[in-house]
Amino acid sequence: MKLRARLVITGCLLLAMASAAFPQTQTSPSASPAETKALLARLGYPPDAKLLIVHADDLGMAHSINRASIKGLESGLVSSASIMIPCSWLPEIAAYARSHPEADLGLHLTLTSEWALNRWGPVLPKDRVPSLVDSSGYLYPTETEASAHIDPKEAEAEIRAQIARAKALGIQPTHLDSHMGTLYQSRALFETLFRVAHDNQLLVRVSKEWFAAAPFLPSLLGPDDVVMNTIISIGPSVTAAGWSKFYEDAIKNMQPGITEMIVHLAYDDEEMRGVSFNHPDWGSEWRQRDFQFVTSDAFRKLLQEQNIKLVTWREVSKLMKKAGK
Amino acid sequence: MKLRARLVITGCLLLAMASAAFPQTQTSPSASPAETKALLARLGYPPDAKLLIVHADDLGMAHSINRASIKGLESGLVSSASIMIPCSWLPEIAAYARSHPEADLGLHLTLTSEWALNRWGPVLPKDRVPSLVDSSGYLYPTETEASAHIDPKEAEAEIRAQIARAKALGIQPTHLDSHMGTLYQSRALFETLFRVAHDNQLLVRVSKEWFAAAPFLPSLLGPDDVVMNTIISIGPSVTAAGWSKFYEDAIKNMQPGITEMIVHLAYDDEEMRGVSFNHPDWGSEWRQRDFQFVTSDAFRKLLQEQNIKLVTWREVSKLMKKAGK
Numbered sequence: 268m269k270l271r272a273r274l275v276i277t278g279c280l281l282l283a284m285a286s287a288a289f290p291q292t293q294t295s296p297s298a299s300p301a302e303t304k305a306l307l308a309r310l311g312y313p314p315d316a317k318l319l320i321v322h323a324d325d326l327g328m329a330h331s332i333n334r335a336s337i338k339g340l341e342s343g344l345v346s347s348a349s350i351m352i353p354c355s356w357l358p359e360i361a362a363y364a365r366s367h368p369e370a371d372l373g374l375h376l377t378l379t380s381e382w383a384l385n386r387w388g389p390v391l392p393k394d395r396v397p398s399l400v401d402s403s404g405y406l407y408p409t410e411t412e413a414s415a416h417i418d419p420k421e422a423e424a425e426i427r428a429q430i431a432r433a434k435a436l437g438i439q440p441t442h443l444d445s446h447m448g449t450l451y452q453s454r455a456l457f458e459t460l461f462r463v464a465h466d467n468q469l470l471v472r473v474s475k476e477w478f479a480a481a482p483f484l485p486s487l488l489g490p491d492d493v494v495m496n497t498i499i500s501i502g503p504s505v506t507a508a509g510w511s512k513f514y515e516d517a518i519k520n521m522q523p524g525i526t527e528m529i530v531h532l533a534y535d536d537e538e539m540r541g542v543s544f545n546h547p548d549w550g551s552e553w554r555q556r557d558f559q560f561v562t563s564d565a566f567r568k569l570l571q572e573q574n575i576k577l578v579t580w581r582e583v584s585k586l587m588k589k590a591g592k
Numbered sequence: 593m594k595l596r597a598r599l600v601i602t603g604c605l606l607l608a609m610a611s612a613a614f615p616q617t618q619t620s621p622s623a624s625p626a627e628t629k630a631l632l633a634r635l636g637y638p639p640d641a642k643l644l645i646v647h648a649d650d651l652g653m654a655h656s657i658n659r660a661s662i663k664g665l666e667s668g669l670v671s672s673a674s675i676m677i678p679c680s681w682l683p684e685i686a687a688y689a690r691s692h693p694e695a696d697l698g699l700h701l702t703l704t705s706e707w708a709l710n711r712w713g714p715v716l717p718k719d720r721v722p723s724l725v726d727s728s729g730y731l732y733p734t735e736t737e738a739s740a741h742i743d744p745k746e747a748e749a750e751i752r753a754q755i756a757r758a759k760a761l762g763i764q765p766t767h768l769d770s771h772m773g774t775l776y777q778s779r780a781l782f783e784t785l786f787r788v789a790h791d792n793q794l795l796v797r798v799s800k801e802w803f804a805a806a807p808f809l810p811s812l813l814g815p816d817d818v819v820m821n822t823i824i825s826i827g828p829s830v831t832a833a834g835w836s837k838f839y840e841d842a843i844k845n846m847q848p849g850i851t852e853m854i855v856h857l858a859y860d861d862e863e864m865r866g867v868s869f870n871h872p873d874w875g876s877e878w879r880q881r882d883f884q885f886v887t888s889d890a891f892r893k894l895l896q897e898q899n900i901k902l903v904t905w906r907e908v909s910k911l912m913k914k915a916g917k
Binding site: 356359362387393403436536538 | 654655656658659679680681682683684687708709710711712717718719720728729730757760761859861862863866867
């Protein structure tokens with residue numbers, strides 16, 4: 268099986284995708300500095316506050332990912348993470364969630380199964396969500412194949428089932444996001460995601476940067492939804508030598524408001540090399556580099572120097588609910 | 593979750609289990625020396641031939657198991673192995689099966705999910721086989737819990753689905769056996785296993801040693817079924833220091849006929865330590881010891897000295913079919 272590039276949620280790919288999928292408008296509704304100040308005020312922060320969620324994706328997919336992500340969370344430099352419910356190492360991270368109720372763990376809603384040698388299917392019976400699975404019986408390998416086939420009603424049933432399964436295992440999710448951005452691939456899928464999130468009173472990863480390509484997005488937001496200024500997410504164009512500099516530059520460029528930095532933590536070990544076989548992008552060495560950067564003293568110092576406050580989805584959700592009362 | 597002892601298919605546990613489950617008879621129908629000679633003659637071997645299937649269990653469960661088992665198969669000292677269809681590393685071993693059609697790969701029919709941190713469910717939708725899953729939605733952790741709850745009709749549907757799934761992924765199974773011996777736990781489950789095996793023209797792991805505890809077994813055998821003299825399978829009472837001696841003694845004691853030696857191969861690496869967390873029996877160090885023994889020069893020499901011929905399930909099946917014509 269040929270592996271594929273994975274969606275970077277940085278605007279450019281979303282833009283390319285959205286250009287075809289959505290009718291474009293001339294004016295893109297993005298949050299103004301005044302709106303950012305109002306958001307920070309609602310959260311109880313001064314107008315120049317720079318808040319950062321350092322977020323590890325993909326927990327539950329591999330033991331290597333679980334180990335490195337737990338280490339990241341416990342270093343204090345990773346503030347949040349999200350879990351893939353259909354994967355085989357879910358029991359390990361569910362046990363961690365039960366024994367660490369303070370950990371900020373959301374759900375990485377999963378509608379794709381992207382690796383060659385280790386795969387998974389939906390939580391719901393395949394015959395109830397046939398549009399979600401490929402001919403081999405697993406979830407589609409790419410977000411584009413998935414979104415081309417998915418019936419949004421089946422996606423909705425599946426993500427509701429993933430939330431129910433998480434809760435049944437004792438996970439109380441603090442937020443939602445979408446593995447490989449599959450739920451960000453069309454208006455219908457975005458609507459599905461927000462409907463499910465609002466029904467569950469959960470915040471969703473969403474960035475101002477996406478509004479230009481998906482101009483309907485603001486209309487889907489509820490009064491308590493929180494929009495990131497920027498999502499910092501490293502892509503395949505960054506070389507190993509330029510890894511730290513990419514993150515350092517991005518952090519130095521942070522503006523007042525809330526930013527999310529998405530990292531993929533794992534060790535470059537046999538298991539992770541097996542998972543990411545033949546696919547260096549988001550592979551084992553990539554994840555080891557992410558792990559080394561986010562658990563480094565240099566990262567800790569940089570956050571202090573730039574006067575950046577790490578926050579969690581749980582804190583942001585609580586403050587929004589409190590402010591909304 | 594507390595882990596549990598795993599069934600050793602050596603007669604004593606089967607006997608203990610069977611004593612409760614089956615009506616006992618005074619005479620246990622076991623194969624006579626004459627029957628062994630007749631079997632060897634049908635297979636085209638002299639009457640004193642000692643044939644051995646060295647068989648690795650549990651492929652598909654972990655990358656560590658796949659890697660070590662493939663290395664074992666390719667050393668020439670492991671002649672056969674079987675695959676767990678519900679597990680997440682199935683695509684890796686299915687790819688190997690497709691690219692190595694000569695490999696003797698059967699199905700390790702799976703009705704239990706025994707580890708704490710990494711688990712799996714049935715191939716069929718859970719709502720079609722509700723008696724197979726525990727309250728957490730996975731297969732039961734032990735063969736005793738599983739067999740206490742399983743409706744044999746649902747077990748039959750599930751193992752037929754596992755065979756169909758294997759074939760859909762390009763695996764042409766050479767034989768069947770039962771993970772943790774769950775399908776050896778009652779007469780109804782044995783009947784299910786043989787019915788499915790006969791319908792698929794596949795041989796099943798079965799040993800003469802089991803006849804005393806399960807006196808109905810011979811009546812379930814078809815004319816082409818092949819019964820092992822003995823199954824060599826190391827148990828938790830053997831210390832690490834006594835590992836090689838256990839196997840050496842068992843091999844030196846082999847009698848004419850066919851013997852199966854069941855091994856569990858993996859590396860003592862982070863992934864396997866995670867899988868077998870808190871469970872040294874059949875754990876990562878155990879599997880590393882098995883790997884070291886079966887790929888050793890000492891094992892190769894021993895087989896030569898004892899004039900033991902390694903055979904595969906495929907060879908035995910073909911010879912039986914040919915003889916039956």
